[in-house]
Amino acid sequence: MRILIVEDDLEAAEVMDRGLTEAGHECVRAPDGEDGLAATRGGEFDVMIVDRMMPRMDGVTMVQTIRREGDQTPVLFLSALGEITDRVDGLKAGGDDYLVKPYAFAELIARVEALSRRRETGSVQTLLRVGELEMDLIGRAVHRQGKEIDLQPREFQLLEFMMRHAGQSVTRTMLLEKVWEYHFDPQTNVIDVHISRLRSKIDKGFDKPMLQTVRGAGYRLDP
Amino acid sequence: MRLPRLFRTTPFRLTLLFLALFAAAASAFLAYIYLATAGEATRRTDEDIGREMRALQAAYERGGANVLNQSLIERAASERPFLYLLMTKDGKRISGSIEESPVEEFTGAPARASFSVTDIDVNGRERKHPARGFQEQLRDGEILFVGADISEDQAYVLKIVRALWGAGALVIVLGLLGGLLVSRNVSRSMAGLADVVTAVRNGDLEARAQVRGTRDEFDELAEGLNEMLDRLERSMAGHRHAGDAIAHDLRSPLTRLRARLETAYLDVEAGKGNAEEALAQALEDTDGVLKTFGAVLSIARLQAAGQAPDQNVFDPAELGGDMAELYEPVCEDKGLDFAAEFAVDLQVRGNREFLAQALANILDNAVKYTPSGGAIMLRVRRRSSGEVEYSVTDTGPGVPDGDRERVVERFVRLENSRSEPGSGLGLSLVAAVAEAHGGRLELAEGPGKVGEMGPGLRVALILPRAA
Numbered sequence: 267m268r269i270l271i272v273e274d275d276l277e278a279a280e281v282m283d284r285g286l287t288e289a290g291h292e293c294v295r296a297p298d299g300e301d302g303l304a305a306t307r308g309g310e311f312d313v314m315i316v317d318r319m320m321p322r323m324d325g326v327t328m329v330q331t332i333r334r335e336g337d338q339t340p341v342l343f344l345s346a347l348g349e350i351t352d353r354v355d356g357l358k359a360g361g362d363d364y365l366v367k368p369y370a371f372a373e374l375i376a377r378v379e380a381l382s383r384r385r386e387t388g389s390v391q392t393l394l395r396v397g398e399l400e401m402d403l404i405g406r407a408v409h410r411q412g413k414e415i416d417l418q419p420r421e422f423q424l425l426e427f428m429m430r431h432a433g434q435s436v437t438r439t440m441l442l443e444k445v446w447e448y449h450f451d452p453q454t455n456v457i458d459v460h461i462s463r464l465r466s467k468i469d470k471g472f473d474k475p476m477l478q479t480v481r482g483a484g485y486r487l488d489p
Numbered sequence: 490m491r492l493p494r495l496f497r498t499t500p501f502r503l504t505l506l507f508l509a510l511f512a513a514a515a516s517a518f519l520a521y522i523y524l525a526t527a528g529e530a531t532r533r534t535d536e537d538i539g540r541e542m543r544a545l546q547a548a549y550e551r552g553g554a555n556v557l558n559q560s561l562i563e564r565a566a567s568e569r570p571f572l573y574l575l576m577t578k579d580g581k582r583i584s585g586s587i588e589e590s591p592v593e594e595f596t597g598a599p600a601r602a603s604f605s606v607t608d609i610d611v612n613g614r615e616r617k618h619p620a621r622g623f624q625e626q627l628r629d630g631e632i633l634f635v636g637a638d639i640s641e642d643q644a645y646v647l648k649i650v651r652a653l654w655g656a657g658a659l660v661i662v663l664g665l666l667g668g669l670l671v672s673r674n675v676s677r678s679m680a681g682l683a684d685v686v687t688a689v690r691n692g693d694l695e696a697r698a699q700v701r702g703t704r705d706e707f708d709e710l711a712e713g714l715n716e717m718l719d720r721l722e723r724s725m726a727g728h729r730h731a732g733d734a735i736a737h738d739l740r741s742p743l744t745r746l747r748a749r750l751e752t753a754y755l756d757v758e759a760g761k762g763n764a765e766e767a768l769a770q771a772l773e774d775t776d777g778v779l780k781t782f783g784a785v786l787s788i789a790r791l792q793a794a795g796q797a798p799d800q801n802v803f804d805p806a807e808l809g810g811d812m813a814e815l816y817e818p819v820c821e822d823k824g825l826d827f828a829a830e831f832a833v834d835l836q837v838r839g840n841r842e843f844l845a846q847a848l849a850n851i852l853d854n855a856v857k858y859t860p861s862g863g864a865i866m867l868r869v870r871r872r873s874s875g876e877v878e879y880s881v882t883d884t885g886p887g888v889p890d891g892d893r894e895r896v897v898e899r900f901v902r903l904e905n906s907r908s909e910p911g912s913g914l915g916l917s918l919v920a921a922v923a924e925a926h927g928g929r930l931e932l933a934e935g936p937g938k939v940g941e942m943g944p945g946l947r948v949a950l951i952l953p954r955a956a
Contacts, residue, residue, distance in 0.1 A: 354799070368779060420814060446811065450846035451783065453853040453915070459818040482772075 267291045267312040267382050272302035272328065273344065274320040282315065285371050286378070299323025306332050311339050312382045315374075318345035318356065326359040333360035340381035344369075353449070372435060372483030379434045396432040397476060397489030399468065401425065410468060420445070421464050428464075428477070428487040437484035461485055500675040504668025508661055515657040523650050530642035531621070535601075538623055541571050542635045549627055557633070558584055571637050572606065572622060578630030590634050592624045599625045606638060619643055678707040685714060694722045728789065739778055746774040784914040787846075788921045797840040797925040802955050805877050806831035808844060809869040816852045816867075824861035831869045837877045838955040839926045844879075847922040850915040851881045851948045859885035863942055875954035876928070880947055882935050887946040893932040919950060928952040 269291050273279040276297065283293045294311070296302040298320045306314070316325040329341050343361040345352060353364045363377050394401040400409045406422060408415045417425065423445050428436065438457040442448055465477045478486045545564075549557040558575060565573050565586040574585035580595070582588065591604035602624065605617045622636020681699055688696035697718060698711035749771050756762025791797060813829035820827035837844075848867075855865045863884035872878050888896055897920045920930045928951045935945020 370776075446815065448811070448845045449842050450849055451780065452815075452849050454819055454856055456815050456819055456849075459822050460815075462822075463818055482769075 267379075268310065269293050269378065270296065270302065270305055270311045270314040270339075272296045272299065272305075272314065272320070272325065273317040274298055275317070281371075282374065285375065289375055291378075299325060299328035302328050303331060306337060306339070313378050314339055314341045315378065316341055316343055316361070318343055318347060318352075326356065329360045342374075342377055342381055370437075370482070372480070373437045373439060376435045376437050376440060376483060380431050380436065380440065394426065394429045396429045396487060398472070399425075399429065399476060399487075401429055408468075410472060415467055417464075417467060420460070421467065424460060424464055425468065428485070432487045432489060435480045435483040435486050440484070498672050498676040498679070500672035501668060504664070504672060508664050508668065511664065512657070512661060515653075515660070519650060519653050519657065522653060523646065526649055527643070527646045530639065530646055534621065534637050534639050534642060535623075538571070538621075538635050538637050541569075542623055542625065542633070545573075545633060545635065546625075546627070549633075554583075554627075554629065554631055557627075557631075561585060571635055572620060573636075574634040576632040576634070578626070578632065580632065583631070585634070587634075587636070590624060590632070591620075591622065591636070592634065595624060595626075595632065597626045599623060602636075604636070675707075682707075682710060682714060685718075689718065694718065694725060724792065728793075739781060742774050742778045742781070746771055746778070749774065781914065784918055788914065788918050791843070791921040791925040794925065796927075797843050797922065800838050800840050800926070802836050802838045803841060805835050805837045805869045805879065805952075806833060808841060808848070809867060809879065812845065812848045812852060813867050815849075816856065816865075819856055820865055823856060823859075825856065825859055826864035827866075828864070829867040832871055835869065835871055835877050836955040837952045839952060843922045843925070844950075844952075847919040847950055848879060848881075850919050851879075851950065854915055854948070855881050855883040855885065855946075858946075859883040860942070872951070877952045877954065878949050879952075880949040882945060882947045884935060884939070884942045884945045887935055887944045888932060890934075896932070897930060916948075919948075923950055923952070926952050 267290075269286055271279050271282050271286075271293055273282070273295070274297055279295050279297075283295060286293050294305055294309070296305045299316075300323045302314075302316065303323065314329075316329060318325040325343060325345075329343075332339070340362045341360060343356040343364045344367055345356065345364065346367045356364045362381055365374060365377055392402070392404050394403065398410050402408075403426070408417055408422070408425065424441065427441065427445050439451075441457050441461075442450075442452070461477065465475075469475045469477055476488055478488055480486050541564075545557060545560060548560040554575075561573050561575055562584055564571065565584075572585075572587050574587050574590055575583045576590065577583060580590070587606065591602040592600045600623070601621065603619070603621045606620050608616050608618055610616050618638045618640035620636050620638045620640075622634055624632060624634040626632055678701075685696045685698045698714045700708050700711045700715070702708065749767050753762065753764050753767030753771070756767070757764045809829065809831050813827070817827045817829075852865070852867070859865060865884075866880075866882045868878075868880045868882070870878055870880075897916045916930070923930045931949040931951060933947045933949070935943065935947050938944045
C-alpha cells in the first residue's frame, strides 16, 4: 500500500514511516499541509494519514481542498484534540477516521489497513465469505462448513465487521466505535467478553480456530 | 485638557442634557406667559381708551366742539389716567394734555399709535413712559386723540416675567447641584465596581464589590460581579487542585515507568535480564498514565465549559439498552446476576457519548466491586419530579455513609479498593458529566445486607427533564 504521511512532528513521522514500512507498506512523508497537497498531486495513494494541526496549512484545510478537487483517497486524521466535537469536525471536513494522540501503533496500523480495505468494497455485497465462514447479509444467516451458526444481532454485526476486515488486526476501540458506535473508554474488558462469546460460537467444535487474539493489538479473523 | 473625572461621568452628562432640555422648555413657557399677559394688558388698555373716546364723542354729539372742549379740559385736569388732544381739522392743537399727536400722517380714518410720554418723577428725573392711543376725526372735521400711559401694565408683566426667570434660574441651579450630587453618588458606586475589576485584572481574585443593601441595580451588579468572581475563584481553585492532583497521580506511575526502563536498560547493557518483559510492563504503565490523563482532561474540560457539548434529545432507554447489552456478558462472566429495567417513552437531552462514558464508569465499578454470586441491576425510570434517573444497584460492600461524598472527589480511593486497578477518577467524571447536563449524582445504600453480601451501593445519575 502507498501511504502519505502528513505530519509536522518529524520524529513521530519517522516512527510511523518505519513501522508502516516494516508492515510492508510504502510511505511518503510531508511536513505540512501545503507539501502534503503537492504530494497528492504528484502521485496516487491508498491511504493518507494527516495531522490536524500543522504550520502553513492545517490538516482540515488540506483535506477539504483535496476533496473539492475530487480526490476520494481515504484519510485518517491524527489529532491531539480528542473531544467529540473535534472528531465530528474532522469527519465533516472529509476525514474517514479519526485517531487521538497519543495512540498505540497497533491501533494506527489497524485503522490504516481498515481504511484501505474500505475502498475496495465499493459495491454492495450480499454475501461475505472468509475461509469456511459464510455470511448471508440479506437472510441474516451464518454458516461454517455448511453448519448454521445462531448469532444474536450484535454478534452478527461484530462478525460482519471482522469478516469485512478479515486478515487484519482490529482493536477493541475500533470495535466499540464501529460496531457499538460509542467512543468512550471502558475500564473493564467489555469487548473481550463479547469476542469470547462470538469465538465460542464460530470456533467451538471446529478443528481450526479462526478468531485470533493479537497480542498488544486486538483481534484478527483468519481464513 | 482633560476634564475632572466627575465631569466626565455619564450621570453628570445626563444631568447637563436634562438641564439643557429643561431650560429650552422653560424659555418656551416664559415666552408664552409673556405673550399672553402682555397681550391681555394691551387689550384691556385699548378697551379703556375706546370707552373714554366714546364718552367724549357722546359729549360732542350733545353740544358740539365747545362742550367737547370743556369736557376734555375737565377730564385732563382730573385724576383720570388718560392723555387727551383735540385739534382742528388742520392738526392745530386746540386743547389737551399733550402738545402734539403721536400719529403721523393722519388720513382721517381712525388710527392708533404707540409712543412715549416724558414725565418728571418726584426726584426731578425725567422718565419716559410707554403709552398708546387712538385718533379719530369728528363729524365737523376736528381731530380727537385719546391715549393712556401703559407703563404700569408693562411693569406688571415684567414683574411676572422676572419672577419666572428667577424661578427658572433657581431650578437650573438646584438641578445642577442635584445632578452633581447624584452623579457623584453613581460615580462612586461605579468607581467601586471598576476598582474591583481592576484589582481582579491585576491578579487579586479575592477582591469583592461592596453590596450596600439598597437592592438597587448597583447592588444587583455588585452581587452579580461577586457571584461571578466566586465561581471563577472556585473554578481556578479546582484547576489548581486538578493540576496538583494530576502531578501527584501522574508522578507515581511515571516514576515507576522510569525506574523500570532504567533497570531494563542496565540489565540489557550487562547482557542479562529480560528487556522484553520490562518493555511490555512499561507500555502498560504508559497506557495507565494516559488513561488517567485523559480522564482528568475530560473532567477539566466539562467543568470549564459548564455544559456538555453537542446535546441532543434522545430516548434514555435506548442508551440503557446499549449499556445493558455491553455489560450483561461481563457480569455473567464474573458470576453476577444482571437485570435491566427501562421505563418507556422518556426523553432526555444530553451528549450520548459522555452519558455512555458515565454509565460505563458506574457499571465498571459495580462489576469490579461486587463479589461473584452477587447481582447488578441497571434501571432507567422517571422520577415524580419529572427528572430521568439512570441507576445501578449492586450487592457489593457498598460505601459507608460518611465516605459517599468523598468518593466522588478526584483521586479519592477507599482503603479496601486500593488493591483493585483504577484511577480514582471514575465517579468524579460521572459527577462532572451529571453537572454538565444540569443533573446530579446520588449515592445511596443498596438493597441491604443479605448473609455475607451487602449492603450494596446504589448510584443514580439524575438528569433534568427534557424541555
